[in-house]
Amino acid sequence: MSKRIEAKNLDIYYGKFKAVEDVSMVIEPRAVTAFIGPSGCGKSTFLRSLNRMHEVINGAYVEGELLLDGHDLYGPGVDPVNVRRQIGMVFQRPNPFPTMSIKENVLAGLRLNNKRMPGREQDEVCEKALRGANLWEEVKNRLDLPGSGLSGGQQQRLCIARAIAMAPDVLLMDEPCSALDPISTLAIEDLIQELKANYTIVIVTHNMQQAARVSDSTAFFNIAGTGAPGKLIEMGPTEQIFSTPEKQETENYITGRFG
Amino acid sequence: MSSTAPAAESSAASAGLVPTKPRIGDRVFQGLSTGSGIAILVILALVAAFLVLRAFPALTTDPATLAAQGYGEFWSWVLPLAFGTVWAAIGALVLAVPVAIGIALFISHYAPRRLAQGLGYTIDLLAAVPSVVFGLWGIFVLAPALIPLHVWLTTYVGWFPLFSGQPSGTGRTIFTTSIVLAVMILPIITSLCREVFLQAPNLHEEAALALGATRWEMIRMAVLPFARAGIVSAIMLGLGRALGETMAVALVLSGQNRVDFQVLTAENPNTIAANIALSFPEAYGLRINQLIASGLVLFVITLAVNMLARWIVARRAQYSGAN
Structure with missing residues (x-):
C-alpha cells in the first residue's frame, strides 16, 4: 500500500520560468511529511509534480528523477493517468463534484477504472472510505443527497474519502485545512494521524503549528527573491527542524522573523 | 415630504445624510x-x-363556410404543417447538436489556444451568413449533390423506416432541409456551449484529473454535468431558430400539406413558416386569417418548447453546482 518517494535533482518549470530548483529528498512511507515555507517558494508546485498534476498547466514540465519505490514516475512510457490513480490528492478548497451525490462522489475514482462493481460491493467500498475519512456517522443517512450540501469541513473529508476509496499508495494534501474553521481543521488533523498507518502522506501547509502537530518530518522551502526559483533549504525530523534547525534561514522562518 | 417636521429634516441635512444633489x-x-x-x-x-x-x-368560421370558399378545415390543414415544422427542426437538431458539442469541446479543452481562437471566429462567421444564401446554396449545390446519397440510403439502409420509400429525384427533401437548418443553427449552439464549457470550474476539473481521469473522463465528470443547463439552453435557442426559419426552408424544401415520416422521398411535409412565406403573396380573405392562425400555432409551439427547456433545467437545480 504505502510507498517511498525519492526525488533526485528535480527542476520544475512553467514554460521558461524555473519555479523549483534541484530538489532531492526522500519521503518515507507510513509517515507524514510536511512542506513549509513562504508563499511562492514552490512547495505546492513540488507537491503537484509528485503526482504529475503539475503538467496539467500549459507549458509546465519537470526535469530530473522522481522514484516511487524505485520506479521513475517521469520515465518513458509512464502514463500520468496511472500515476494519479496511485497517488491521490486533496486540494486547498474542498471540491466534491456538485452534480454527484455523496456516494457517487466517493465512488467517482473507482468508476473511472470502468470496474463493473456489484451494488453490495459499492456500498462496502463507500462505507469503508467514508469511515476512513471519519465522515460515515455524519452522512450515512443521506448518501444519495448532493455532496455540495455538506459543510466545508465535511466536504473536505468527503474529498479525502474520495481519494482513499482508490486505495492509493500516497496521499498528497495541498493546504487541506486553509479554507476550514478550527474545529474542522482539528477533525482533519486527527484523520491524518489515523491515515498515516496505511499511507504515505505529504502535506503542504502555511500553518507552522499544524506542521509541528501532524508531521513526522518537515521540509523547509524558500526563495531568494521574486523570479528566483524555490529551493529546498532543509529537511529533517519535525522535532529537530522546529527546535534545532541546521540552517539560519530555517530558524529565522520558524521563529517568525520573516514569512 | 411636506408632512415631516422641518426641524428634523434640516438637522438630517446638516449631518450629511440627505443627498444634496439628486x-x-x-x-x-x-x-x-x-x-x-x-x-x-x-x-x-x-x-x-x-x-x-x-x-x-x-x-x-364554420367549416362548411370555409369549404364553400374552397378551403379545408383549419386543424386538418395546420397539423401537417406543424408536424413538418417540428420534424425538420428535430432532424436539424439530431445532426447539429453532436457536431456543435464536439466543436465546442475541441475549442474549449483540446485545441491549442491559437487554433481555438481562429476556429471560434470562423464558427461565429457562419452565423453572419444571411439565410437566403443558405437557401440558395441548399437548392443549387447541396440538393443536387445529395441525390446519390438519397439513392444509396434508400437502397442499402431502406430497412430503416425513415429511409424507406422511393428516393427523391431532386434532393429537395426534409433530409436536405434538415442539413441546411443544421448548418444554420450550428454556430449559435457551438458558441453558447463553448462559453459554458470554458466556465467549468478548474477546481472540479483538477479533482477529476487527480483521481486519474483521462481528458475525456474529466470532461464527462466535471465539464458536461456542469454545462448541462447551458447545453439545454443552447439547444433550445437552436431549435427556436430551426422552427422559425423561413427563407432557407421555403427555397430548399419542396413540400406538401401532409404528414410523412420518410425523409428521402419526393413527398415531404411543409413547414409553417415556409408555407406562410410561399402562400402569403397570393392569399386574400379568410386565407390570410388561416395563415396567421398557423403563425399563432408556431408561436405556441415555440413557447411550449422554451417552457419545456426551463423545466428540464430547473428539475435538477440542486445538483447544478449553484449551491
Missing part, C-alpha cells in the same frame, strides 16, 4: 432598465394580440 445617473439607469423590461413584455403582448385577433376568423 443622483441623476441612478435614476436614468433605473428608468432605462425598467423600461426595457416592460418594452419586451409589451412587444410580446402586441404580437400575441395581433396573432390572436387576426387568427380568430379562421378559427371560428
Whole structure:
C-alpha cells in the first residue's frame, strides 16, 4: 500500500520560468511529511509534480528523477493517468463534484477504472472510505443527497474519502485545512494521524503549528527573491527542524522573523 | 415630504445624510432598465394580440363556410404543417447538436489556444451568413449533390423506416432541409456551449484529473454535468431558430400539406413558416386569417418548447453546482 518517494535533482518549470530548483529528498512511507515555507517558494508546485498534476498547466514540465519505490514516475512510457490513480490528492478548497451525490462522489475514482462493481460491493467500498475519512456517522443517512450540501469541513473529508476509496499508495494534501474553521481543521488533523498507518502522506501547509502537530518530518522551502526559483533549504525530523534547525534561514522562518 | 417636521429634516441635512444633489445617473439607469423590461413584455403582448385577433376568423368560421370558399378545415390543414415544422427542426437538431458539442469541446479543452481562437471566429462567421444564401446554396449545390446519397440510403439502409420509400429525384427533401437548418443553427449552439464549457470550474476539473481521469473522463465528470443547463439552453435557442426559419426552408424544401415520416422521398411535409412565406403573396380573405392562425400555432409551439427547456433545467437545480 504505502510507498517511498525519492526525488533526485528535480527542476520544475512553467514554460521558461524555473519555479523549483534541484530538489532531492526522500519521503518515507507510513509517515507524514510536511512542506513549509513562504508563499511562492514552490512547495505546492513540488507537491503537484509528485503526482504529475503539475503538467496539467500549459507549458509546465519537470526535469530530473522522481522514484516511487524505485520506479521513475517521469520515465518513458509512464502514463500520468496511472500515476494519479496511485497517488491521490486533496486540494486547498474542498471540491466534491456538485452534480454527484455523496456516494457517487466517493465512488467517482473507482468508476473511472470502468470496474463493473456489484451494488453490495459499492456500498462496502463507500462505507469503508467514508469511515476512513471519519465522515460515515455524519452522512450515512443521506448518501444519495448532493455532496455540495455538506459543510466545508465535511466536504473536505468527503474529498479525502474520495481519494482513499482508490486505495492509493500516497496521499498528497495541498493546504487541506486553509479554507476550514478550527474545529474542522482539528477533525482533519486527527484523520491524518489515523491515515498515516496505511499511507504515505505529504502535506503542504502555511500553518507552522499544524506542521509541528501532524508531521513526522518537515521540509523547509524558500526563495531568494521574486523570479528566483524555490529551493529546498532543509529537511529533517519535525522535532529537530522546529527546535534545532541546521540552517539560519530555517530558524529565522520558524521563529517568525520573516514569512 | 411636506408632512415631516422641518426641524428634523434640516438637522438630517446638516449631518450629511440627505443627498444634496439628486443622483441623476441612478435614476436614468433605473428608468432605462425598467423600461426595457416592460418594452419586451409589451412587444410580446402586441404580437400575441395581433396573432390572436387576426387568427380568430379562421378559427371560428364554420367549416362548411370555409369549404364553400374552397378551403379545408383549419386543424386538418395546420397539423401537417406543424408536424413538418417540428420534424425538420428535430432532424436539424439530431445532426447539429453532436457536431456543435464536439466543436465546442475541441475549442474549449483540446485545441491549442491559437487554433481555438481562429476556429471560434470562423464558427461565429457562419452565423453572419444571411439565410437566403443558405437557401440558395441548399437548392443549387447541396440538393443536387445529395441525390446519390438519397439513392444509396434508400437502397442499402431502406430497412430503416425513415429511409424507406422511393428516393427523391431532386434532393429537395426534409433530409436536405434538415442539413441546411443544421448548418444554420450550428454556430449559435457551438458558441453558447463553448462559453459554458470554458466556465467549468478548474477546481472540479483538477479533482477529476487527480483521481486519474483521462481528458475525456474529466470532461464527462466535471465539464458536461456542469454545462448541462447551458447545453439545454443552447439547444433550445437552436431549435427556436430551426422552427422559425423561413427563407432557407421555403427555397430548399419542396413540400406538401401532409404528414410523412420518410425523409428521402419526393413527398415531404411543409413547414409553417415556409408555407406562410410561399402562400402569403397570393392569399386574400379568410386565407390570410388561416395563415396567421398557423403563425399563432408556431408561436405556441415555440413557447411550449422554451417552457419545456426551463423545466428540464430547473428539475435538477440542486445538483447544478449553484449551491
